[in-house]
Amino acid sequence: MTHKLLVADDEPNIVISLEYLMKRExxxxxxxxxxxxxxxxxxxxKPALVLLDVMMPGKTGFEVCQAVRADxxxxxxxxxxxxxxxxxxDISKGLALGANAYMIKPFSTRELVEKVAELLEGGA
Incomplete structure (x- = not known):
């Protein structure tokens, strides 16, 4: 079964690169x-995983994470x-609100791919 992911970010270049990277995987x-x-x-x-930016218009990533965990x-x-x-x-706040993991930009694509796989296999 193919996992469904959501890339939530307001920066177009990041969205394009993450979308490409995750589709390639x-x-x-x-x-x-x-x-x-x-x-x-x-x-x-109901995606299996959300790659969630913190600073976005409308609602912050913190608010989105909190709403997801409340449902x-x-x-x-x-x-x-x-x-x-x-x-x-910031890291403590994200994890306290229910994030499964927290990665700081810029990050290596290899680390991100490994972390996504780990989370989808039920780790961390």
């Missing part, structure tokens, strides 16, 4: 460019926060 990829669109897509499509129907959705906000307090 064999995943079905959905895209959202703001927080409201991300949450609507998660609720409608029992979305309990199986894994959240990997991708952000330039790398302070310890």
């Amino acid at each position: 064999g995943y079905e990829v959905l895209v959202a460019t703001d927080g409201h669109q991300a949450l609507e897509t998660i609720q409608r499509e 029992p129907a979305l309990a199986n959705v894994r959240v990997l926060m991708l952000t330039a906000k790398g302070r310890d307090t």
Whole structure:
């Protein structure tokens, strides 16, 4: 079975590169460019994993993550926060709100691919 992923980021270059990378790895990829669109897509499509940017228009990634974790129907959705906000307090906040993992931009594509595979196999 092909896993469905959502790339939620407002930066077009990041969306294009993540979409390409994840499709190359064999995943079905959905895209959202703001927080409201991300949450609507998660609720409608129930992707296996969300690559979630923190700083987005509409709702922040933190707000989206919190809403996902508050919805029992979305309990199986894994959240990997991708952000330039790398302070310890930001990482702690993301994990406290229910993110399964947190990666700081810029990140290596190899590390990202490995982390996505690990999360989809039920790790971390």
